[in-house]
Amino acid sequence: MVRLDGDEAALYYEAGVSTPYESIRWARFNEAYLDTPNGTPPGIPAPPEPGPTTPDASPYRNEAYVRGGAATTDGRYGEGLALDGVDDRVEVPFDRSIDLGADDFTLTAWIRYAETTKQGAILWAYRMGSGTTPQVWLRAEPASNRIRALMVVDRFTVTVASTGSYNDGAWHHVALRRAAGRLALLVDGVEVAGAVAPPGSVTAGKEFGVQGIHIGQRVDGADRFRGSLDEVRVYRRALSDAELGLIREWNAPVGGRLGLRLPF
Secondary structure (H helix, E strand, C coil): CEECCCCEEEEEEEECCCCCCCEEEEEEEEHHHHCCCCCCCCCCCCCCCCCCEECCCCCCCCCEEEECCCEEEECCCCEEEEEECCCCEEEECCCHHHCCCCCCEEEEEEEECCCCCCCEEEEEECCCCCCCCCEEEEEEEHHHCEEEEEEEECCEEEEEECCCCCCCCCCEEEEEEEECCEEEEEECCEEEEEEECCCCCCCCCHHHCCCCEEECCCCCCCCCCEEEEEEEEEECCCCCHHHHHHHHHHCCCCCCCEEEEECC
16 A cells, blocks of 8 residues: 555455456545445355254254255265256355365265266355366266266365266265375275375365355356265265265265254
8 A cells, every 4th residue: 555645545356357356456545435335345255044954964054955856866875956957056156164164174975876977066165267266066966977076276176087077866975085195086985086285275265255165056056966965975075985985885974173064
């Protein structure tokens, strides 16, 4: 900030379209401008619409709103959730308990689907957009014969993808793990892809507005998943292979920084 002639001052600041750190901008103003009431901050999500919820079995008991006509079905363990790919999804508003930030994390879910062309988001967190927009997501892309995950931190985009779509109508366990500078995708207990994951936060700039976690769709409502999901979990730490095995084989209640668990 610098003082100009008269009663004006000037300020250099960072701003952008997708994130608040894309460009350096210049503004000049006076005290009269500072007395002008603020408008509604851009990018701040509106409060969630009321509606039915499904219980979160984590210690935080997050509200998980079930949208569309999503209904319970036979799950991998107990009940699962059937999504029609049209308007069904689950929305979990942002909360500190599911803020993965710059830490290690693990996302897990059981999926069952037979789609051959339409891609569908399994989990999508925080934001969407190109370039440097912080986000993390996991998506089935059967037309490309893969399950793909993406993480954006700072100036880096990290993508990992399987070499199969697992769209055979059977249950498959998928896990996305960030651990010790590496992002790994595991399916049915086997690592199918991995890549170097630079340091940085997937929720950088959250004070300017950030979504929570959407299950079964992208945060803008696109890429709706058609199939069934079960036992969606979000951990704010990297689970070991042994812990993932306990979850996969026994549906064990593995704790420790568990931010969300939806048994449906």
